[in-house]
Amino acid sequence: MKVHKILNNNVIVTLDDKGKELILTGRGIGFKKREGDLIDINLIEKQFSLDNKDILPKFNELLSEIPLEVLTTSQIIINHAKECMESKLQDSIYISLTDHIHFAIERHKQGFDIPNGFLWEIKKFYPKEFQIGLYALSVIKKRLGIELPEDEAGFITFHIINSQLNGTMPNIVNMTKIMREILNIVKYHFNIEYDEDCLSYQRFVTHLKFFAQRILSKGTQTQQDSSLYEIVRQKYHQAYLCTKQIDLHLIQQYQHPLTDDESLYLTIHIERLRTELKKT
Structure with missing residues (x-):
């Protein structure tokens, strides 16, 4: 060589x-x-x-600026993330996560840690990815002697999610915001407390992840038979009224009126969640 x-x-x-x-x-x-x-x-x-030739120049530039210990630590974290996640991580994570870790360490040394306003949601919505974030903090502490706050595990989680979706960081933050807003609407509409271990809650959160991503990407669903929508609307009337509240919120905040299909699936998930929580 x-x-x-x-x-x-x-x-x-x-x-x-x-x-x-x-x-x-x-x-x-x-x-x-x-x-x-x-x-x-x-x-x-x-x-x-790296398979992506477009990011090679950026990666080379990054490598010339970051200490070897930070670079190696970042790769250990990324390799661990790849082993844990079912979906493939994009090559861009080598740039985004390595750069973030380096910057976070430098900020921490200067006493400038940034609080993560979405930490609670990150723990609840992305538990698997958050465990990778916690693992990252332990590796950084062990290898570099730097004990970063738990908030940084949340930021690292965002990078993992972003690499899976191949999106951008602001979109991940906005996705989480939309999910939180919808969950709050459902919570206060029915005056319920969530059981985060119940299957219907986990299914609902999974649905909301892709739903929020579709809103931000301006995507649409394929329209199904409208007769099914009418059946669900009448059968699950209370859940449907909650869906209409969500619809009004999304129109006001994101200029995104729900399609019949989006209303259909939201109503079904809300009804399943409401019914299961009533049993507990």
């Missing part, structure tokens, strides 16, 4: 047999090296291979 580019003393770029760029990290791996020099394989600690 030969040096193709030198990013800094600890990060270099080489080419594989097919001419694809590989990023190698290791303490001193690029020290006093030039392009074309042989690489000491004993110094290689980590290897990155």
Whole structure:
């Protein structure tokens, strides 16, 4: 293996047999090296291979600015996230999460921790991803000696979710906001307390994730038979009245009137949730 580019003393770029760029990290791996020099394989600690060529320049720039310890720690966290999540994480997480962790550490050293206003919702809506966030804090503490607040686990969770959806961070924040608003409407309409362990609640939250994503992406559902909508509207009248409240809220706040199909599915989920909570 030969040096193709030198990013800094600890990060270099080489080419594989097919001419694809590989990023190698290791303490001193690029020290006093030039392009074309042989690489000491004993110094290689980590290897990155990104499929998305568009983000390679940004990633290379990031690697030249971030300490090796932070870079390696971030990769450990990302590898753990990939093992835990069923859906594939986008390559962009190597940039977004690594940059966030580095910035969070620098802010913490300066005594400037940012509170996460969505921490409660993150714990409730994204428990699996939040556990990855908590794992990340433990790895950062163990490897870097920095104890970040729990709020940062929430921010890291956002990056994991964002990488799954391949969206943007503001959209994830807004998705969570929409979900919270709808859950509050249902809660106060029926004057109920949620049992977050019940299956209907978990199904409802899952539905709201995709529903909120569709609102923000301006997507629509395929229209189904309207006769089913009429049946549900009459059979589950109380749940339907709650859905109409949600409809008015979404029109006022997001200029998104519910379609019949959206009303149909919301009404069914609300009715199932309401019925199950009445039994407890």
